[in-house]
Amino acid sequence: MEDLVRIRGLWKSYGETLAVADLSLSIRVGEIHGLLGPNGAGKTTVVKCIVGLLKPDKGQIVVNGVEITSSESYKTLIGYLPEDPALPEYLTVEEFLGYLARLRSVKPQEAKLRIDELMEIFNLARFKREFIGSLSKGLRQRVAVASAFIHKPKILILDEPFLGLDPEGQLKVKSMVKEIVKDGGAALISTHMLDMAERFCDTVTIMYMGREIISGDVESIKQVVNANSLEEAFIKLVNRR
Amino acid sequence: MIKSILAFKLKQYYGTLRVSSTARISTIITYLLIMFSAAGAAALMRSLYGIAGIEDLPRILRVVALMFSALFIFEIYLGMKGGITALKSEVDFVLPSPIKPSTYLISDLVFQLIFLNIILTPAVSTFMATLLYPDERYLLTFFIVYEISILTAVIIAHGLGILKVKRYRRASKILGWILITFMLIPIILNVLNIQAESITAFHPSEVFARLAVDAGEALDLPLLIMYLTVVLGSYLQILRVRMFSDVNPLLTTGFMEPSSRSMRFPHLKLDFSKSPLHLYLVKFHLVRICRDGSLGASMLFLAVFIAANMSLSKVAWSSLRPELASTVLTTLYIPLIPALLTINWNVTERMNLWSPASSPNGLKNYLDGMLLSYIIVSTSFAMSFYILMNMIVGENPFMILDFFLALTTSITSSTFSMIMVIRSRRPAAALSHLTLLYTMIPMAGSMISDLPLLIIRSLESLATSPPPLLLAFLIAYPLSLFLILRHGILSASKGLAYALGNSI
Numbered sequence: 001m002e003d004l005v006r007i008r009g010l011w012k013s014y015g016e017t018l019a020v021a022d023l024s025l026s027i028r029v030g031e032i033h034g035l036l037g038p039n040g041a042g043k044t045t046v047v048k049c050i051v052g053l054l055k056p057d058k059g060q061i062v063v064n065g066v067e068i069t070s071s072e073s074y075k076t077l078i079g080y081l082p083e084d085p086a087l088p089e090y091l092t093v094e095e096f097l098g099y100l101a102r103l104r105s106v107k108p109q110e111a112k113l114r115i116d117e118l119m120e121i122f123n124l125a126r127f128k129r130e131f132i133g134s135l136s137k138g139l140r141q142r143v144a145v146a147s148a149f150i151h152k153p154k155i156l157i158l159d160e161p162f163l164g165l166d167p168e169g170q171l172k173v174k175s176m177v178k179e180i181v182k183d184g185g186a187a188l189i190s191t192h193m194l195d196m197a198e199r200f201c202d203t204v205t206i207m208y209m210g211r212e213i214i215s216g217d218v219e220s221i222k223q224v225v226n227a228n229s230l231e232e233a234f235i236k237l238v239n240r241r
Numbered sequence: 242m243i244k245s246i247l248a249f250k251l252k253q254y255y256g257t258l259r260v261s262s263t264a265r266i267s268t269i270i271t272y273l274l275i276m277f278s279a280a281g282a283a284a285l286m287r288s289l290y291g292i293a294g295i296e297d298l299p300r301i302l303r304v305v306a307l308m309f310s311a312l313f314i315f316e317i318y319l320g321m322k323g324g325i326t327a328l329k330s331e332v333d334f335v336l337p338s339p340i341k342p343s344t345y346l347i348s349d350l351v352f353q354l355i356f357l358n359i360i361l362t363p364a365v366s367t368f369m370a371t372l373l374y375p376d377e378r379y380l381l382t383f384f385i386v387y388e389i390s391i392l393t394a395v396i397i398a399h400g401l402g403i404l405k406v407k408r409y410r411r412a413s414k415i416l417g418w419i420l421i422t423f424m425l426i427p428i429i430l431n432v433l434n435i436q437a438e439s440i441t442a443f444h445p446s447e448v449f450a451r452l453a454v455d456a457g458e459a460l461d462l463p464l465l466i467m468y469l470t471v472v473l474g475s476y477l478q479i480l481r482v483r484m485f486s487d488v489n490p491l492l493t494t495g496f497m498e499p500s501s502r503s504m505r506f507p508h509l510k511l512d513f514s515k516s517p518l519h520l521y522l523v524k525f526h527l528v529r530i531c532r533d534g535s536l537g538a539s540m541l542f543l544a545v546f547i548a549a550n551m552s553l554s555k556v557a558w559s560s561l562r563p564e565l566a567s568t569v570l571t572t573l574y575i576p577l578i579p580a581l582l583t584i585n586w587n588v589t590e591r592m593n594l595w596s597p598a599s600s601p602n603g604l605k606n607y608l609d610g611m612l613l614s615y616i617i618v619s620t621s622f623a624m625s626f627y628i629l630m631n632m633i634v635g636e637n638p639f640m641i642l643d644f645f646l647a648l649t650t651s652i653t654s655s656t657f658s659m660i661m662v663i664r665s666r667r668p669a670a671a672l673s674h675l676t677l678l679y680t681m682i683p684m685a686g687s688m689i690s691d692l693p694l695l696i697i698r699s700l701e702s703l704a705t706s707p708p709p710l711l712l713a714f715l716i717a718y719p720l721s722l723f724l725i726l727r728h729g730i731l732s733a734s735k736g737l738a739y740a741l742g743n744s745i
Contacts, residue, residue: 051598051599052598052599052738053595053598053599053738053739053741054739055739072601072602073601074601075599075600075601075603076600076601078599080595080599082595085595086592086593086595087593088529088590088593089589090528090529090532090533090589091511091528091529095511095513098511098512098513098514099511099513099525099596100596100600101513102513102518102521102522103596103597103600103603103606103607104600104601104603105600105601108513108514108515109514111513111514112514147596
């Protein structure tokens with residue numbers, strides 16, 4: 001199967017602190033890939049390098065066959081959700097989604113339909129004209145998640161997408177992700193919700209202190225360390241280090 | 242407890258100085274620039290405007306009174322915004338702790354005294370020492386009165402802030418505006434050339450000024466004692482008030498509306514389905530600065546600065562061409578608009594940039610729209626002020642040249658302000674010494690770029706009817722400046738994306 005995201009030998013440090021060391025991973029068409037690891041493992045750094053918010057010290061990132069440093073055009077394919085998304089409080093929900101649609105080159109008529117559709121999916125319709133600053137934390141997270149889908153991206157890069165979402169919201173995100181993946185896309189989900197990762201992701205990479213400690217499909221990882229669950233496998237692998 | 246809270250506030254606010262050598266170097270540069278500018282301004286007043294040390298007492302008194310008025314207005318403004326300088330982490334962790342409100346208020350009072358002294362005193366002392374030279378014996382008296390004035394101003398700010406917290410938001414606003422108008426009286430009287438001794442005899446700024454330069458009249462000291470008794474008496478009452486609900490992080494939101502109240506101008510529509518992308522993004526930024534209160538704050542600051550300086554030019558420049566003086570002063574202060582807008586942008590908008598940064602060419606388009614909107618706003622302001630001042634001064638405005646002057650100032654200062662914040666790795670608080678740097682560099686940069694136009698402007702015959710070649714230059718000059726500086730901003734967008742990745 002074709003690789004939609006391919007990372008080879010990625011290195012990144014912040015001053016003296018090594019954040020990612022020699023990481024390689026591939027995400028194929030139709031695959032949901034989980035990036036797992038404890039706090040400070042380097043997951044968010046990897047995500048930021050893919051979306052162009054951090055410059056890798058070394059290594060290559062190729063998205064849909066395009067080396068990301070050569071052009072910004074690959075960003076049209078990506079739907080990104082940061083770990084702790086800040087939202088412009090001075091805009092209404094509709095204005096914010098419209099703003100992102102414009103930035104991501106969605107045609108105005110199409111954007112209108114898409115915004116209405118996402119508002120329905122994420123139960124935001126009655127908050128359409130409310131200022132984001134007046135919304136609760138959970139509703140803001142829904143708005144942020146909806147924004148990642150505004151341009152029907154082919155590749156989803158979601159950093160802790162389920163944080164702050166109620167079960168209904170989580171379910172909707174999962175079905176949206178699955179829909180995109182089914183249509184020939186792929187997703188990278190960075191999370192430390194291992195239960196969810198086990199059920200939701202096809203393949204995972206577990207990181208510890210910037211390095212990959214294991215990568216592959218969930219079942220094979222469990223077999224390698226003789227664990228009953230991904231959580232148990234994760235703890236066994238991390239404790240070995 | 243007071244000491245612990247104060248130490249926490251100081252460590253937090255000046256924390257970057259402890260860990261970053263860049264912050265320390267930029268602080269030193271800022272202060273050197275401030276002191277150099279203050280000495281330059283005082284020397285300019287002495288030599289060009291003919292103020293000759295303390296012997297020129299009436300003029301010195303005007304200048305000092307204006308300075309006190311400006312200080313009071315600034316603190317009243319902060320009072321209307323909340324008055325208490327709690328940082329975000331204090332709102333989250335210190336205020337919910339079991340401490341008495343009075344304990345916190347006194348810590349904040351001491352913090353504000355330290356903070357204002359650090360920000361203002363180097364400039365004020367350099368300015369006064371140069372202005373009073375060689376009669377520096379007045380400096381000690383000046384400093385005693387100056388410190389009393391800072392204490393009074395902070396107490397007034399606290400009072401207004403607490404009034405606001407106690408659900409008297411409207412009363413606090415009305416009282417604040419009444420006090421600002423009252424403090425503006427010496428400035429307005431001076432601009433309009435009105436002698437009103439019955440007012441100036443009792444006006445606090447005038448009383449403080451007379452006492453500061455040892456020119457107090459019989460009633461001044463009793464008046465000062467009376468003012469202080471009223472202010473301190475009210476403060477003792479204030480200290481009993483429970484004020485921990487609704488305190489906002491004033492040091493970061495000083496020049497804007499706090500986010501809880503940023504839902505202003507709901508009738509301003511940002512329709513994403515209309516206009517080309519560039520125009521849409523210009524509109525986006527215009528809506529943003531209206532709704533977050535930046536535009537209003539910029540207008541207020543610019544009006545106070547220009548009025549104070551027109552007043553100074555009345556004190557000192559009466560023999561020269563007043564319309565030229567007002568044009569030069571407006572040109573000097575227009576950079577305050579993009580400076581304040583970018584300072585606020587740094588606080589409210591910088592963290593939202595993940596959305597344009599993760600879109601193809603999103604940051605470039607975003608910054609382009611921001612630059613154009615800032616140029617539009619500052620050019621419009623400048624033109625309005627030129628027209629207004631030329632009406633007040635009563636001279637015929639040189640509209641063509643003034644327009645190009647305003648445009649050049651706006652282009653240079655907007656780009657300089659933007660480059661400053663784009664290049665900075667982390668957002669600075671709105672009220673910090675870095676704010677001074679963010680305002681001074683665009684001011685200096687635009688003065689340099691304005692020089693050719695200012696020279697032409699000072700030649701009356703050329704300014705009124707420029708020959709075709711000059712007109713061509715007037716069009717080409719700002720245009721080429723715009724293209725060069727815009728290129729600088731757009732090429733910095735990649736660096737901004739990476740800086741964002743490190744900070745958000």
